[in-house]
Amino acid sequence: MLSVALRTLRTRWVTFLGSFVALSLGVALLAVMGLALASSMDAPDRGPERFAAAPVVVRGQDTLRVPTPIGDRTHELAQPRAVPPGTVTELERLGRVVPDRSFAVRAEGGPGDLVGHPWSTAAFAPYEIDAGRAPRDAGEVVVTGGWAEPGERVRTDRGVVEVVGTVPDRGFEDAVFYTDAEAARLSPVSLQLAVDADASAVRDAVRGASGVRVLTGDDRRFADADPDRDSEALTAMNAMFGTAGGVTAFVSVFVVASTFAFAVAQRRREFGLLRTAGATPGQIRRMVLAEALGVGVLASAAGCVLGSWGAPRLAAWVVDGELAPAWFTIGDYTWPYHMAFWTGLLVALCGVIAASWRAGRTAPTQALREASVDTRAMTWGRWLFGAGLLVTALVTLGIALAGAPGDLLHRKTYVSRPMLLITAVALLAPVVVRPLSRLLAWLPAQLPGAAGMLVRENAAAGVRRTAAVAAPVLVTVALAGSLLGATATLNEAKATETREQTAAAFVVTGAGDTGFDARTVDRLRSVPGAVVSPTSSSAVYVLEEGVALIRSDARAVADPEALAATTRLPLAEGRATDLDDSSIIVNEEWERHSVGQSVQVWLGDGTRRTLRIAAVMTTGTGGNGVYVTPANAPRAPVDRVDVALADGADAGAVAAGLREAVGAAGGQVSSRDEWVAAAYPETNSTTRAGFFLVLGIALLYTGISLVNTMVMATSDRVRDLAVLRLAGATRWQVLRLVGAESLMVVAVGAFLGLVVAGLNLAGMWGALGLLSVDTTIELPWAELGGVVASCAVLAVIASVAPAGLALRRRAVELAGMRE
Numbered sequence: 001m002l003s004v005a006l007r008t009l010r011t012r013w014v015t016f017l018g019s020f021v022a023l024s025l026g027v028a029l030l031a032v033m034g035l036a037l038a039s040s041m042d043a044p045d046r047g048p049e050r051f052a053a054a055p056v057v058v059r060g061q062d063t064l065r066v067p068t069p070i071g072d073r074t075h076e077l078a079q080p081r082a083v084p085p086g087t088v089t090e091l092e093r094l095g096r097v098v099p100d101r102s103f104a105v106r107a108e109g110g111p112g113d114l115v116g117h118p119w120s121t122a123a124f125a126p127y128e129i130d131a132g133r134a135p136r137d138a139g140e141v142v143v144t145g146g147w148a149e150p151g152e153r154v155r156t157d158r159g160v161v162e163v164v165g166t167v168p169d170r171g172f173e174d175a176v177f178y179t180d181a182e183a184a185r186l187s188p189v190s191l192q193l194a195v196d197a198d199a200s201a202v203r204d205a206v207r208g209a210s211g212v213r214v215l216t217g218d219d220r221r222f223a224d225a226d227p228d229r230d231s232e233a234l235t236a237m238n239a240m241f242g243t244a245g246g247v248t249a250f251v252s253v254f255v256v257a258s259t260f261a262f263a264v265a266q267r268r269r270e271f272g273l274l275r276t277a278g279a280t281p282g283q284i285r286r287m288v289l290a291e292a293l294g295v296g297v298l299a300s301a302a303g304c305v306l307g308s309w310g311a312p313r314l315a316a317w318v319v320d321g322e323l324a325p326a327w328f329t330i331g332d333y334t335w336p337y338h339m340a341f342w343t344g345l346l347v348a349l350c351g352v353i354a355a356s357w358r359a360g361r362t363a364p365t366q367a368l369r370e371a372s373v374d375t376r377a378m379t380w381g382r383w384l385f386g387a388g389l390l391v392t393a394l395v396t397l398g399i400a401l402a403g404a405p406g407d408l409l410h411r412k413t414y415v416s417r418p419m420l421l422i423t424a425v426a427l428l429a430p431v432v433v434r435p436l437s438r439l440l441a442w443l444p445a446q447l448p449g450a451a452g453m454l455v456r457e458n459a460a461a462g463v464r465r466t467a468a469v470a471a472p473v474l475v476t477v478a479l480a481g482s483l484l485g486a487t488a489t490l491n492e493a494k495a496t497e498t499r500e501q502t503a504a505a506f507v508v509t510g511a512g513d514t515g516f517d518a519r520t521v522d523r524l525r526s527v528p529g530a531v532v533s534p535t536s537s538s539a540v541y542v543l544e545e546g547v548a549l550i551r552s553d554a555r556a557v558a559d560p561e562a563l564a565a566t567t568r569l570p571l572a573e574g575r576a577t578d579l580d581d582s583s584i585i586v587n588e589e590w591e592r593h594s595v596g597q598s599v600q601v602w603l604g605d606g607t608r609r610t611l612r613i614a615a616v617m618t619t620g621t622g623g624n625g626v627y628v629t630p631a632n633a634p635r636a637p638v639d640r641v642d643v644a645l646a647d648g649a650d651a652g653a654v655a656a657g658l659r660e661a662v663g664a665a666g667g668q669v670s671s672r673d674e675w676v677a678a679a680y681p682e683t684n685s686t687t688r689a690g691f692f693l694v695l696g697i698a699l700l701y702t703g704i705s706l707v708n709t710m711v712m713a714t715s716d717r718v719r720d721l722a723v724l725r726l727a728g729a730t731r732w733q734v735l736r737l738v739g740a741e742s743l744m745v746v747a748v749g750a751f752l753g754l755v756v757a758g759l760n761l762a763g764m765w766g767a768l769g770l771l772s773v774d775t776t777i778e779l780p781w782a783e784l785g786g787v788v789a790s791c792a793v794l795a796v797i798a799s800v801a802p803a804g805l806a807l808r809r810r811a812v813e814l815a816g817m818r819e
Helices: 001-009 013-039 083-091 119-124 180-186 199-206 217-223 229-265 268-276 281-320 335-361 364-368 381-403 406-407 413-438 442-446 452-462 461-502 518-527 561-567 651-662 672-678 685-714 718-726 729-768 781-806 811-816
Strands: 056-059 061-068 073-076 094-100 112-118 142-143 154-155 157-165 174-178 192-196 214-215 506-509 530-544 548-557 572-575 581-585 600-604 610-617 626-628 638-645 668-670
Touching: 013 229, 013 281, 013 335, 013 685, 056 199, 056 217, 056 530, 061 530, 083 094, 083 199, 094 112, 094 119, 112 119, 112 180, 119 174, 119 229, 154 406, 157 174, 157 530, 174 180, 192 506, 214 217, 229 281, 229 335, 229 413, 229 461, 229 685, 268 281, 381 406, 381 413, 406 413, 406 729, 413 442, 413 461, 413 548, 413 729, 461 685, 461 729, 461 781, 506 572, 506 651, 518 530, 518 638, 518 651, 530 561, 530 626, 530 651, 548 685, 561 638, 581 600, 638 651, 651 668, 668 672, 685 781, 729 781, 729 811
Parallel strands: 112 174, 142 157, 548 626, 581 610
Antiparallel strands: 056 192, 056 214, 061 073, 094 192, 142 174, 154 157, 506 638, 506 668, 530 548, 530 600, 530 638, 572 610, 581 626, 600 610
């Protein structure tokens, strides 16, 4: 049978070419994603930047460390502590101590990420003057880069300053250096010190100071701004490539298995002839498996070569798109090639195993069969797996809704759940293809002429062909609708929460990270007709189940009565006005969430407190956080002021008064509608790019697979088309019929894909309802329209082109040609 298999590869080259292309592209995608994921596991070693020339850096407590039965749990503090004054005194006895300060600066014509420092710290990078001189007075600064020249006066949110010198740009920050005294006035708190002394002596001096760290060598990089940016970039890339790789693997396996199974199903008459000639069922099966093995080995090898070409180009694309840091490149790894090769070969063999058993059972009488009507497209195995997956998807959805509806809002959940439903619907598709085709083609079939009727009957008769061609469309539409629809639905839910909770007429926000000082808050309070509620951003930490240290974003409220007037908290229990210095407002996600219970927390600076629960909010989309008073948010500056209108107050007059009050501080006054619009959540750029990467790959791959399957299906129907010609149809009528059938199949796949997307989004909508968020399902109609249109264009071209080439021969020759 091996010789028969080799001859079959030559005679049915179109069918095997389609399988080869589908498998090689699938393996290439697996190799590319595997290489990208492997390369995102490790970051290059990064040395210190701002303090590369500093002997020792002493940093105050910036990490909360809580012991648990399974080891210490840590979290970065929202309000790091300064080095204790007593420790600073000890350090000054050892040598020169330079306090470091960092604060945001906004300057007209300057970079958007300017940061201010005291001039004394410039020597530790080191920075050296290349033009002008060092600052001597409060109104003088030195800047990095070439955006300002010595002698130029620049307007900033800290006042007008004169540039008296410049230093070269070192690539890691855009800095503005003030005199030490002016920097101390602008940023009173210093979180770290540069110490010119022996490291061992410094360690002895800070011993006993809780949480204080002594940084030397490469550890001095932890004194730089955002020292964890490489690890954060790795986490983001791992999430992006992991999501893309998982979806790519699913799409590849799905399409390859479907293509190979369809290729075997096309050859029923051929297997019947072999059975008539004396071939046993085992020989038929071995022949099919040998063909799959031959195609699988060649296609998997070609896919690995193609993957090695595509991986560096993917890396360059994500770096150019700022989705990955500049240092990201594809490393020299071999395991992704092994994984891709053996996965491709395994999928090819698995894709034909079930079909080969069916082929082995082909009766000799099938050789005499002239009709192409699929009489039994659903096998017991297909029924079993399809129904099992569908029941599993529905049962797990019900369990999640009943037990933990918030889990359905997590990205890992709404990315993975569609795959289960897609597979289930694809396996059960032959059940609905015939009635669905008749339904969609009902109106065209009523039109004059036989074209509509033929489209309906051909699609309904060729159930396997219709299901196989519709499968790539189903995958793409379902993924696009589920992923983009999930993020859009979540964003709309969060925006709905913001609208419902904002009762203030105006919201005043700070210009920088220092927030509003007490004088500015007092000026806002004195505006006639304004009910002012100043709040601060902080955090609290709680140990749940004895082992999990959880951070919750907190708003520090100075006046609970004013909070009740400006914010409609989604309270499930208790009252906001009961909040005081010994209590906290939590949400239902907390392990302890009953009014009157006591809960042990750590504040934003690491202080341990026991607070009474004054009120409990609903969970919502997970962003409700907690509320405390300023006494439980130490050193958190006021960064937002909600303003309601007193009875009879004029909104215009209040707005003018608020703008005048914050003018010197550089704050922004927004109306309620402006604030809600500005606060509308947007999907993280990396997440959004990852989704579009996934969908782009899925669309590209399924588009090529759609073309392959269409070419395979059309080449198998040459005799049918010739019979239409002999019955009197013109060449253009036949081609229009083929194009219309392609559109019908795309419509079937798109409808099934919309059903899958709708079921997924309905589950998310139900979860939001259980979490007390009243929102709507958001389907990305524009993107779905683009996907369906692209599939329709590809399907028409891929079916009409080979049919047109075949119909150039005489109809009598085509009708009598062998298969």
